[in-house]
Amino acid sequence: MNAVIDLLKSHRSIRKFTDQPISDELLQTLVEAGQAAATSNHVQAYAIVRVVDRANREQLVTLSGGQPYVASCAEFLVFCADMKRAFRAAERAGAEVVTGMTEQLLVATTDAALIAQNLVVAAESEGLGICYIGGLRNNPAEVSELLKLPAHVYPVFGVCLGYPAQNPEVKPRLPLASILKQDYYDDSQDEAQIAEFDAAMEAYYQQRTGNKKITNWSEQLRPMFSQKLRPHMKDFLFSKGFEMK
């Protein structure tokens, strides 16, 4: 165990921030640290839109389902999956580019997640707090219009960054045996592991400092998967040239 691993294991989402700004120099350093992450075949299929405009920030609060920290954080970054730049580069080299492949969606989505997580680790190493905002996918077409995202670019998630004004507990994770398998996917212990984690989460929700409640992991997931989750995503992605061919 070392200080980096301690840092990683101390992550929790921060949703209340002080007024302290993040210097341009630090923000640039964080993005460069993000860029150093691995990227599929060196494609670097991502772009980051830093939203400074106050009115746009307020719009994004609404578009992400009413999350006020999207406006109150020091910096709000929208991580986009971006095939546009790579397509253009290949065209410059003489390619007749084939767009809309499912694989391209996977490459760009993964690339955006890798740069984001590296940037997040860098931010937390500097004492910043962060919160991922998947809620941007509630209204991805409106977000895209606001940020003038072109074809072959889509917003995967946002990240709030700022100096923390709260100190919440670290949230438990599934038992290691539940996610780490040896040689093949053995699910024979699934029921026992889910029950064990439900009990752990029930205890956590009752004991934590803020927003105590009586529930567990399975209960929390029930509404999410009882509905067609963000059913607009297929048509939205298609409209941006991610046609999942």
Added chain:
Amino acid sequence: MNAVIDLLKSHRSIRKFTDQPISDELLQTLVEAGQAAATSNHVQAYAIVRVVDRANREQLVTLSGGQPYVASCAEFLVFCADMKRAFRAAERAGAEVVTGMTEQLLVATTDAALIAQNLVVAAESEGLGICYIGGLRNNPAEVSELLKLPAHVYPVFGVCLGYPAQNPEVKPRLPLASILKQDYYDDSQDEAQIAEFDAAMEAYYQQRTGNKKITNWSEQLRPMFSQKLRPHMKDFLFSKGFEMK
């Protein structure tokens, strides 16, 4: 700038490893550090298959397009997007689960990337080298069969881990201005930025220690996007219950 950011910025893929094994204790620590990454709505939509069996490792060399370090690394981990466990949990809580949504594919793919990148940073902080293996998606059905992956689980990529037996240069990244936009996606400088990066990569490929060549970024991308990239992925994902509805 601090030691964590220095570590992040020193990343490069390692493809030659010493024979030194990774202790079970360290591997467990790395996976736990991975698990501490953010996860969409606490779903933890991932599983990791640690491939120990030698014959399976050799099989995976072939299935990933002939990458020998898949066998020669100390540990090879297959990162899977896993909705199965979360669906089962929601069912236990009484949900009639709606599967196959495009959004679920995005959530699980992103979650798998976030845990992987945290694990990779933890590994590099312990002096290990790593290499992502997207080549598993060359033959995802065969990989899934080998690892007995059930429905609603798919292999996103692998990661080789081991103590480095080489010390390659850090590969350049796109100019910051190319990937960081303010308030909206301004692509007016795209051509100049791609040209700038092509020149930087041409210099890099001629100056680096091993495998010198005359090419640039755009040239390297040309063959990748001149073809239907992994055209089997749509049908494969559909077959695993990721129907992209």
